[in-house]
Amino acid sequence: MNKKVADAHEAIRDIEDNMVLALGGFGLCGIPENCIAALVEKGVKGLTCISNNAGVDDFGIGLMLQQKQVRKMISSYVGENAEFERQLLSGELEVDLIPQGTLATRLMAAGYGMPVIFTPAGVGTEVAQGKEVRNFNGKDYLMEYAFDPAFSIVKAWKGDTHGNLVFRATSRNFNPLVAMAGKITIAEVEELVPAGELNPDHIHLPGIYVHRIFQGSSYEKRIEQRTFRKKS
Amino acid sequence: MALDKNQIAQRIAREVRDGMYVNLGIGIPTLVANYIPDGVNVVLQSENGLLGIGPFPFEGEEDPDLINAGKQTITTVPGSAFFDSALSFGMIRAGKVDLTILGAMEVADNGDIANWKIPGKMVKGMGGAMDLVASAKNIIVAMQHVNPKGESKLLPACTLPITGVRCVKKIVTELAVLEVTPNDGFRLIERAPGVSVDEIKQKTIGRLIVEGDVPEMKF
Numbered sequence: 001m002n003k004k005v006a007d008a009h010e011a012i013r014d015i016e017d018n019m020v021l022a023l024g025g026f027g028l029c030g031i032p033e034n035c036i037a038a039l040v041e042k043g044v045k046g047l048t049c050i051s052n053n054a055g056v057d058d059f060g061i062g063l064m065l066q067q068k069q070v071r072k073m074i075s076s077y078v079g080e081n082a083e084f085e086r087q088l089l090s091g092e093l094e095v096d097l098i099p100q101g102t103l104a105t106r107l108m109a110a111g112y113g114m115p116v117i118f119t120p121a122g123v124g125t126e127v128a129q130g131k132e133v134r135n136f137n138g139k140d141y142l143m144e145y146a147f148d149p150a151f152s153i154v155k156a157w158k159g160d161t162h163g164n165l166v167f168r169a170t171s172r173n174f175n176p177l178v179a180m181a182g183k184i185t186i187a188e189v190e191e192l193v194p195a196g197e198l199n200p201d202h203i204h205l206p207g208i209y210v211h212r213i214f215q216g217s218s219y220e221k222r223i224e225q226r227t228f229r230k231k232s
Numbered sequence: 233m234a235l236d237k238n239q240i241a242q243r244i245a246r247e248v249r250d251g252m253y254v255n256l257g258i259g260i261p262t263l264v265a266n267y268i269p270d271g272v273n274v275v276l277q278s279e280n281g282l283l284g285i286g287p288f289p290f291e292g293e294e295d296p297d298l299i300n301a302g303k304q305t306i307t308t309v310p311g312s313a314f315f316d317s318a319l320s321f322g323m324i325r326a327g328k329v330d331l332t333i334l335g336a337m338e339v340a341d342n343g344d345i346a347n348w349k350i351p352g353k354m355v356k357g358m359g360g361a362m363d364l365v366a367s368a369k370n371i372i373v374a375m376q377h378v379n380p381k382g383e384s385k386l387l388p389a390c391t392l393p394i395t396g397v398r399c400v401k402k403i404v405t406e407l408a409v410l411e412v413t414p415n416d417g418f419r420l421i422e423r424a425p426g427v428s429v430d431e432i433k434q435k436t437i438g439r440l441i442v443e444g445d446v447p448e449m450k451f
Contacts (some may be wrong), residue, residue, distance in 0.1 A: 026280045026317070027303040029296065051319070072343030080303075088355075093302065097355065101321025101363030108318040119325065120366035124397035127362065157297075169314055171279050171297040176316045204316075221296035224303040229288040 003163045003213045004192065008038035011212045012188045015039065015151055018046040018071070022107060022147060023061065024154035024178040026036025027053050027080070027224050030171030031060050032155040034188045034216040040067055048072040050147055052103060052174050058223050075102035080085075080224065099171065100213050101126065102144050104177050109146035111180020111209060116143050152182025155216070156205075160196070164203045176177035178203040185209055188216040233426045234406035235449075237412070240374050242267040242332055243449055244404050247372055248274055248327060255279065255324070255364060257334030258302040260374040264333055275311075277329055280448045284312025301360065321360065325367045332368035333364050333369040334361060336375045336400075338390045339416040341438030345373065346392035365396030377405035377435050383418075386418055391408040408432045409449070410440075417441055422449045 005011045012035055015021065022170055027029030035185040039047075040063050047070050055062035055071050064070050065083050072094040078084050097123040098106075109117050118141035121130050141170035154175040157168035165187055179185050192215035233336050235243065237260050245267035248254060255277045258261050265285070268274060276285040285300060286307035294305040317406045323329060338346040345365055348358035365371055379385055384404070402421075403410045409422040417439025423432060433440055 027299065029280070029299050029303070075357060077359040093354075097357040099358055099362035100317065100360040101325060104317035104321055119363070121325075121363040123366060125362065125394050127358075147447065167314075167316075169277070169295065169297040170299055172314055172316050173280050174317045178316050202355070206265035223294065223296050223299075223305060226294060227288045227304040227306075228291045228294070231290055 001160045001177060001195070003207070003211060004161050005214050006106060007214055008188065009065070010190070010217070011035060011213040012038050012042065013232045014045055014080050015042070017044050019044070020050070020148070021135065022050040022152045022178045022181050024173070024175035025051065025053070025060070026173035028056065028222045030155050030167070030173050030175055032153045032188050033057070033219055035153045036060060036063060039069065040064055040199070043067065043069070045069050046071045048074065049101065050074045050103070050107070050149055052076050052100060054078045056080050056224065057083050065093070069217040070115050074098065074103070076103050080213055088189045104174060106144055106147045107157055107174065107177035107181040110148060111177065114146060116145055118143055147181050149182050150184065152178045152185040152187065153185050154172040154179045156189045158185055158191045158193065159187055159210070159213050160193050160198050160207070161213070162195040163207030163213050165189070165205040165207070166198060167204050168203055170178065171208065172204065179205050180209045184211050186211070187213045188211060190219060191215065233424065235424045236406070238263060239451060240404050240406060242451065244374055245269065246370055247402065248272060248331065249441070250274070251267065251330060252330040253277055253283070254331045254333065255329050255368070255415045257332075257361070259335045261335060262302065268354070277320070279317070279321070279324065279364070281315050281317060282312060284309045286312070301380045316449040321363050322362055326366045327367060328368055329368060329371065331370045332430070333350050333372045333374060334364065336373045338385050338387055338392055339373055339375070339400050339412070340390045340405055341385050341412070342414045343398040344390050344394050345396050345400050346390040346394045348395050349393045351393065361395050365399045371385065371400050373400050374401045375403065375405055377407045384435050386436045388438045409436065419443070420446050422447055424449055425451070
């Protein structure tokens with residue numbers, strides 16, 4: 001049951017052109033920095049990326065956009081990235097914008113073995129175009145399908161060799177949901193410990209959803225909006 | 233005198249009741265947290281996975297793993313809890329969040345809201361706004377009464393792609409507080425100090441209901 005791999009390069013070795021990937025993180029918080037760097041180095045192209053955001057120009061998924069590795073983004077908010085805007089307007093990049101809760105729950109549904117979800121988000125808007133609407137108890141809901149990514153890539157705070165994961169603060173965000181959706185799930189962690197060292201009561205995501213795990217290095221953890229209060 | 237952004241936030245803070253769970257959007261709504269009256273205890277929800285948003289950190293104490301939905305560094309208050317994004321929108325969808333305060337580009341007099349897209353210009357995305365407006369029990373919009381071109385943002389029908397239908401309950405602008413009655417239009421509740429009913433009428437092109445003397449807001 002040892003799922004440990006040496007590093008990001010070994011973890012992503014069989015990710016190929018034109019695959020569908022799901023990536024964890026909210027903005028730049030909790031993104032799998034090591035795997036993104038390895039994907040940039042490997043140069044795989046034509047990717048579809050399911051990720052709440054698309055990074056910024058020079059960090060996160062923005063690095064993959066710079067290298068024109070992404071054909072399509074499936075996201076809820078992409079407002080922090082000028083290169084993204086340029087590629088979108090020039091037609092090089094396709095984007096599917098979906099409500100954030102719908103994105104999260106479509107990932108969750110994949111991990112729960114449920115083919116669809118019903119959500120009121122987007123009813124009566126252009127998001128509803130072409131989708132089945134059902135009325136339950138007097139309220140309309142859209143039917144949305146579970147995602148089915150070939151690979152999921154997440155970042156956790158701690159993990160063990162069985163793939164059990166513990167997240168920290170708001171860097172949890174989409175990570176456990178992305179992890180449960182992948183046919184193959186890769187987790188990079190700040191600290192990898194032998195199975196048995198983590199308290200089973202404290203596991204946020206059980207290792208059954210994780211196939212490869214490694215201890216990452218040199219985390220930059222860039223902050224998008226550094227906001228302070230003054231000492232009085 | 234029209235209200236400034238902080239006064240809009242201050243006026244909205246009076247709508248917040250003790251014991252509420254509240255989601256604050258980006259911009260003016262974030263400022264509402266600064267004006268919640270003493271003795272009113274609320275828990276602020278951040279849709280990226282936190283109940284119990286605290287103030288911004290002191291310089292040097294910022295934590296890259298701890299941000300709000302606007303990607304700003306924050307702190308937590310005692311009694312806070314972290315969770316994943318599906319649970320976050322689960323509690324929103326299930327109606328556990330009592331009040332949602334958010335900005336808008338347009339509001340229609342039936343309560344439709346548009347705040348996520350301007351066709352032909354940059355499309356940033358809806359983020360969590362569509363989920364919030366589809367499920368929140370009480371939605372208050374904080375916005376300017378007119379757009380930068382001077383055109384009313386309170387309309388008979390939205391011209392921009394909508395975020396949600398018949399969902400806005402109240403609007404606070406620099407000129408007025410209005411309640412949305414989906415079948416009858418915007419009901420004028422209060423006006424900003426020194427702002428006339430005529431000015432509000434002139435800048436509201438959706439149906440406007442004015443009954444009796446409309447009180448001025450007090451600060």
